[in-house]
Amino acid sequence: MLDFYCQCGNSIFFNNTRCLRCERRLGFLPEARRLTSLEPLGDGRWQVPPAGSVLGRIYRLCTNYSDHNVCNWLVPEESPHCLCPSCRLTRTIPDLTEPRHHALWAKLEASKRHLVYNLMQLGLPIIGRDQDPDNGLAFDFLADRDANTEFTERLAGQAQINTGHANGLITINIAEADDVARARMREQMGEHYRTLLGHFRHEIGHYYWARLIDNTPRIDEYRALFGDERADYGAALQQHYSQGAPADWQAHFVTPYASSHPWEDWAESWAHYLHIRDTLETATEYQLVAAPPWQRDSSDFDALSHRWTHLAIGMNAVNRSMGLPDAYPFVLPARAYEKLGFIHRVVDGYENPAR
Ligand SMILES: [Zn+2]
Ligand SMILES: [Zn+2]
Numbered sequence: 628m629l630d631f632y633c634q635c636g637n638s639i640f641f642n643n644t645r646c647l648r649c650e651r652r653l654g655f656l657p658e659a660r661r662l663t664s665l666e667p668l669g670d671g672r673w674q675v676p677p678a679g680s681v682l683g684r685i686y687r688l689c690t691n692y693s694d695h696n697v698c699n700w701l702v703p704e705e706s707p708h709c710l711c712p713s714c715r716l717t718r719t720i721p722d723l724t725e726p727r728h729h730a731l732w733a734k735l736e737a738s739k740r741h742l743v744y745n746l747m748q749l750g751l752p753i754i755g756r757d758q759d760p761d762n763g764l765a766f767d768f769l770a771d772r773d774a775n776t777e778f779t780e781r782l783a784g785q786a787q788i789n790t791g792h793a794n795g796l797i798t799i800n801i802a803e804a805d806d807v808a809r810a811r812m813r814e815q816m817g818e819h820y821r822t823l824l825g826h827f828r829h830e831i832g833h834y835y836w837a838r839l840i841d842n843t844p845r846i847d848e849y850r851a852l853f854g855d856e857r858a859d860y861g862a863a864l865q866q867h868y869s870q871g872a873p874a875d876w877q878a879h880f881v882t883p884y885a886s887s888h889p890w891e892d893w894a895e896s897w898a899h900y901l902h903i904r905d906t907l908e909t910a911t912e913y914q915l916v917a918a919p920p921w922q923r924d925s926s927d928f929d930a931l932s933h934r935w936t937h938l939a940i941g942m943n944a945v946n947r948s949m950g951l952p953d954a955y956p957f958v959l960p961a962r963a964y965e966k967l968g969f970i971h972r973v974v975d976g977y978e979n980p981a982r
């Protein structure tokens with residue numbers, strides 16, 4: 628995540644809606660991938676101050692910003708859409724007659740915007756249902772009747788639905804946005820890391836597997852590294868949930884869950900790749916690590932993984948100094964780095980005119 632500044636010079640952050648110093652309204656410009664302060668023109672129209680590549684253009688607030696305060700992105704005045712590119716990807720929002728749901732929805736949208744920003748930064752295609760009705764990306768944010776009692780069963784059911792990511796639909800149980808429910812689940816599953824952003828990064832991995840690997844010449848290299856995904860998915864997950872990961876999983880996988888099936892190995896590895904790219908971008912922006920010694924889009928994965936190892940060790944040490952759990956509670960085996968290197972080549976090699 629990059630660092631952004633208000634026109635008054637104050638630092639502003641990705642989810643902010645107002646500058647805390649000058650109180651100007653803020654909005655994120657998806658096409659420029661930056662947060663900016665705005666000048667009101669009346670009638671719901673806002674102007675970007677005269678600086679940068681979008682100077683002087685007029686915008687509206689995304690309707691989820693103006694009406695629900697669960698977004699902070701902008702829509703060009705002339706756009707036919709009321710919603711921003713991130714909000715347009717949500718097909719089903721939680722039932723807002725339930726009072727707690729608004730806050731959970733806000734967290735879900737915030738994590739999704741973060742994800743969409745990362746995907747844009749990497750130049751990855753984001754094809755919604757409006758452009759591709761059969762396989763386009765869409766999100767359903769669904770609630771159990773009782774998040775406390777049905778959460779576990781619901782997630783087990785969703786693991787089956789994950790195969791449905793071949794058609795681009797991502798379902799997120801909104802209980803994952805509830806910090807207490809998610810922490811309880813993390814304990815039950817014996818996990819060291821469970822975050823809303825992590826869920827989005829994992830699920831989008833299934834979407835990109837279908838887009839970038841399935842039915843492409845890359846499938847052979849994928850199978851050589853991750854295994855043959857034609858193995859029975861339902862049976863593999865059932866075995867994972869009844870018997871757990873194999874004893875030597877740490878020699879091959881990023882997480883125990885990655886050992887369950889080659890699709891899940893890909894999705895878990897993909898999530899880690901996004902953790903690494905975004906966290907390195909942030910750390911570089913704040914000068915916590917040296918700037919990369921290569922051009923931005925270079926395919927030098929060795930240098931990237933070297934910088935990452937250095938940063939992850941440092942972050943964990945800093946967290947321990949604060950009495951907090953490790954920020955990155957994983958030790959990746961060489962085999963996992965090979966998989967990440969493959970993902971890096973897939974992402975880096977993706978030919979997108981937007982880059
Ligand atoms: Zn300001
Ligand atoms: Zn929006």
Ligand SMILES: [Zn+2]
Pocket residue numbers: 789829830833890891894
């Ligand atoms: Zn999955």
